[in-house]
Amino acid sequence: MIKRLLMITAVVAACVASAPTANAETGVGIQFGEPGNVGLSLRFDNIAIGAAWGFGDNGYLHVTADYWLMKNDLAKNLDWFLGLGADLGIGDPFTVAARVPIGLQWMPAKDWEIFGQVAPGLKVIDEVDFYFGGAIGVRYCF
Numbered sequence: 001m002i003k004r005l006l007m008i009t010a011v012v013a014a015c016v017a018s019a020p021t022a023n024a025e026t027g028v029g030i031q032f033g034e035p036g037n038v039g040l041s042l043r044f045d046n047i048a049i050g051a052a053w054g055f056g057d058n059g060y061l062h063v064t065a066d067y068w069l070m071k072n073d074l075a076k077n078l079d080w081f082l083g084l085g086a087d088l089g090i091g092d093p094f095t096v097a098a099r100v101p102i103g104l105q106w107m108p109a110k111d112w113e114i115f116g117q118v119a120p121g122l123k124v125i126d127e128v129d130f131y132f133g134g135a136i137g138v139r140y141c142f
Contacts, residue, residue: 026142027113033135035062035087041137043113046071048083048101050135060091064133066101066119077107087121087133096125099133113139 031041036052039062043049046068054060066085074080082102089095103117119133 027139029113029137029139031135031137033137034133035064035089035131036060041115041135041139043139043141046081046083048085052135054091060089063088063090064099064119066099068101071105074104079105081105081117085119087119089126093126095123095127097121097123097131107141111141113141115139 025043025045027041027043029041030038031050031052032038033052036050036054039050039052041048041050048064048066048068050062050064052062052064054062064085064087066083068081068083070083071079071081080103083100085099085101087095087097087099089097099119099121101117101119103115106114108114114137116136117134119135121131121133123129123131
């Protein structure tokens with residue numbers, strides 16, 4: 001299962017990296033955090049998508065999609081963002097959650113982005129419960 005996830009991640013990353021784009025706000029990279037432990041991170045302007053594999057008893061794939069409602073400067077090359085999003089937990093049980101990511105985006109060098117976020121949310125499928133997610137990662141932007 002892990003080999004299959006790594007293969008899918010590599011294919012998606014290759015497709016995104018080879019696609020022509022006129023928008024320098026497109027990025028592809030890796031993220032670590034919760035939900036999931038390690039995975040792929042994509043950003044298309046103000047839409048961030050993550051797919052992370054959780055290493056637990058059965059393993060779990062989490063796919064998150066966030067829309068950044070606000071993004072403002074804090075300092076040179078440092079922004080903060082606030083968004084709304086969803087988290088799909090693909091496993092047993094299947095879960096769906098609404099989330100509110102808030103985080104920092106730092107551009108330390110041309111074409112490189114380092115980010116960190118916390119994302120409190122509310123599970124609405126399998127059970128109704130609050131949850132707290134977060135991630136750190138790096139993306140190459142083109």
